[in-house]
Amino acid sequence: MLRSAVIAAALAMVGCHGASAKSPAAASAGSTPAATCDRLAGDLVAFGEVLETASANAKLRVVTYAGLLELLLSFESASKELDVELASLGETAGMEKTRASLARSIQFARSEREALEKHAKEIAPLARETQQAWVALRAACEGPRRAPECSGVRDAIGKYDGADTSEAHEKAVAALGALKITTPALVKARDRATKASKAASVAIAARRETTNAMPQRWAEVQKDLASSVDGLVASCKGEPHPSSQLVAAAKPDPRKLTVLVHVRPPAGVERQLLALSASARDPGEKAFYRARAEGAFGSGFFLVQKGAKNKPEVLVVTNRHVVELGDVAALELADGTSLGQAEIVYANPAHDLAVLRPTGKLTVKEGFAFADQPVKDQQTVIATGFPGMIGRPSYQTTKGYVSNESFRLDEGMRPLTYVQHTAPIDPGSSGGPLTDEAGHIVGVNTLKVSGRENVGLAVPSKYVLSTLQVASSIEAHHAKGARLACLGFVAELGAAEPRMLVLEQMISNHLVAGDGLEAAAALSSEPGFEELWNDDSVRAMRIATLVKLRTLIMGGGGPSVLETCDDADTKADTAKYRIRMGNFETRELLLRWEHGRWKIDGLDAKGAAAARPGSKKLPAAGPGGSRKVAPPKKRP
Incomplete structure (x- = not known):
């Protein structure tokens, strides 16, 4: 599949290193300049991430026009962005082939998208007529002088409103059409509604045959693009690592480069929790809500990017779950020094990663660098962060080894890969760096496996690269x-x-x-x-x-x-x-x-049909505390 080929290509770039000066062999015709490969590694990882997510979504979402259009627009947009980047870097043989393939990909996505949008516009009058017909049917059964057949009609309308699939809608329309109605005005309104609904269904079915074949056509485009990407990565072997885009310390000090990240709930939520605390009579319940209002904490670490005109930009990387339920974050060093607030620039919806930008001017000149190679089983790693200790966060650094260099976990959008390791981590360690013995980033700690001793999971550093690319x-x-x-x-x-x-x-x-x-x-x-x-x-x-x-x-x-x-x-x-x-x-x-x-x-929801309870299946809760507090009750 293309997504796998693209990510493998990017990783090949990430894993290839050499001197910044090109050797005579490396400078041969068809090779790609070092600076070009540096930039392309991040672009390819970001491109592969888009395709990975789009492919996972396509398995579930292509039953609707929205799902098909999301797939095509994502693919078209990502292909255009990569093509623009390639165009800005100059031409090599590998690039020419990739750009030609990208052009075909963009044309495919555009033509498929335009065909879908055209059909949707063509069917819009049918949709409007259907809506107006059902509004008229409802109106015919309102008021004090309703026809006696309105009881059955209103039941049919209720089934139609409650249907959540095209098949269920068709059954509701058929049931309406089968009703015995003698009142002329009601017969006219009923026939108009059933006629319009059936016409819309026929138009949808006619397009469905074409859309059902689209994923196969897309697979052919992926195969063509994967081949061209292979040629591009071959021309980049032996080039420097993407860390050349960072201002990194030769001997990073985790104590100075790892930060405590404190996040309070959104202002409106914080006020509500404080109000619940104030109104609670039980001391334990008061403390419960006050603690929730104060927010939560996690860890993060500094990266310093080379910005425009080589002006460094200080960023903090952490976990998405540390910051996603707040609006801003407060940063603090291990010695208690406050670094002020940081805005949440980007929270990655797929990987548990987020990028923060400190709002104040910091004295940080150098940050962490990425490790030269992906970690291997049995490799020594070090976890740094701020887990809780005696009711408050405390700086901690622990050592362990990689117990599974590529652990797969199926959750959220799609199956994700983690680094499984034995360096002890605890609540509060989330978002902290996982480094090799040289102090270079190999992952971002995100999860401690319950029921197992010293089993932690970290997001691999390659996904930090793609997250930074999107954030930039x-x-x-x-x-x-x-x-x-x-x-x-x-x-x-x-x-x-x-x-x-x-x-x-x-x-x-x-x-x-x-x-x-x-x-x-x-x-x-x-x-x-x-x-x-x-x-x-x-x-x-x-x-x-x-x-x-x-x-x-x-x-x-x-x-x-x-x-x-x-x-x-x-x-x-x-x-x-x-x-x-x-x-x-x-x-x-x-x-x-x-x-x-x-x-x-x-x-x-103004004018919406009466809501019927939908599925209330809730995501599983994490391990709760020993103190149980009942949620607020609905007011009668």
């Missing part, structure tokens, strides 16, 4: 990423088995601050929710917000399989997309720019 070009993604976010959310909801962990990450902190407490109260009696509330109240509020939002959307029959997220009103940091529901009504889906990504910020 985040403004470009800001400008064009809103539609992709809308498509991704609609497509995930339309999947046969939506992944709650994926959907959860799409919910904005701003929405949680507004709806989270009320949504949590509505789920207070659900099995497992109290455990989740005790483990992480802020995350519980986010999950409850997702359940509330999904229930509203599914109450309208779920997203339409025809939705293409092309009707938008976008501003700098907010966007509104008018999306069509399965019952052909329209709603406004709100988005907000947060943590370097577009996230879902609400749904205008």
Whole structure:
């Protein structure tokens, strides 16, 4: 597959080293300049990451237009970005072949996308007629002088509104058409609704044959591009490591380059938790909510990038889960020195990584460097961070060895690879560096395996490289990423088995601050929710917000399989997309720019059909404390 070939190519670049001066052999015709290969390693890893995620999503999401368009737009955009970078670096034989293949890839994605969008526009009048016909049918059965047949009609409308698949809609339409109705006006309204619905279904089915074959055509494009990437990486062998893009210390001091990262909940959530603490009568409950309001802590470490005109930029790398439930982070050194706040530049939705930018001017001149080679089994590694000790974070460094250089864990968006090691880590170590004996980064600690002695997992350093690459070009993604976010959310909801962990990450902190407490109260009696509330109240509020939002959307029959997220009103940091529901009504889906990504910020549910409870399957909670606090109850 292309995604595997691209990532392997990037890793070959990452793992190849040599003197900065080219040897005569390296300077032979067809080879690629050293600086070019330095830059390409990050670009290829980032490109491979996009394809890896797109391929994983395609297995679940291509049943809808939104899923197909998300796949094509992601592929087209990533191919264009790589082509632009190649064009800026000069021409070699390997580059020429890759750029020609990229041109074919871009043309494929564009033509497939335009065909889908054209069909969606062609079918739009049918969708509008269907919506208007069902509105007229509802109106015919409202008011005090309803026809006696309206009881059966309203039952059929309820089934239509509650249907969340095209098959269920077709059954509801068939049931409506089978009703015996004698009132002329109602017969006319019923026939209009069934005729419009059937016409829309026929148009959708006609396109489905073409779209079903698209993944096979895409596989052929991937094969062509994979071959050209192999040639490009062959011309880069023997080149310097991507750490040449960093200002790195020759002998890094982990005590000075590892930081405590403290994150408070979003302001609205913090106020609500403090209010719960103030109103609680039980001292333990008061302490519980106050502790949650104070936030959580983790670890991070400095990287110093060579910026524009060689002006260094100080960044902090940490775990996504350390910062994702807050708006800003506070940084502190091991000796207690406060480094002020840091903005969250980008939180990687696939890998548990985030990039922070300190807001104040720091004296940090040099940071960590990446290790020359990926780690191997039995290699000695050192974990550094700030795990809790006597109720507060404390600097700690431990030694162990790599027990599995490539551990696969299937969670979230797709299966991910981790470095499994035995260096002791504890809660609070998350986001801290895992280094080799020379002090070079080989991974980022993210998880301690429960029930096992000294088994920790770290995100491999190669994914730090791709995360930095995205973070460095985040403004470009800001400008064009809103539609992709809308498509991704609609497509995930339309999947046969939506992944709650994926959907959860799409919910904005701003929405949680507004709806989270009320949504949590509505789920207070659900099995497992109290455990989740005790483990992480802020995350519980986010999950409850997702359940509330999904229930509203599914109450309208779920997203339409025809939705293409092309009707938008976008501003700098907010966007509104008018999306069509399965019952052909329209709603406004709100988005907000947060943590370097577009996230879902609400749904205008005015005029929506009565919501029926959707699936409330909740993600598993982590290990909770011994003290159990019941979540707030829903007010009668």
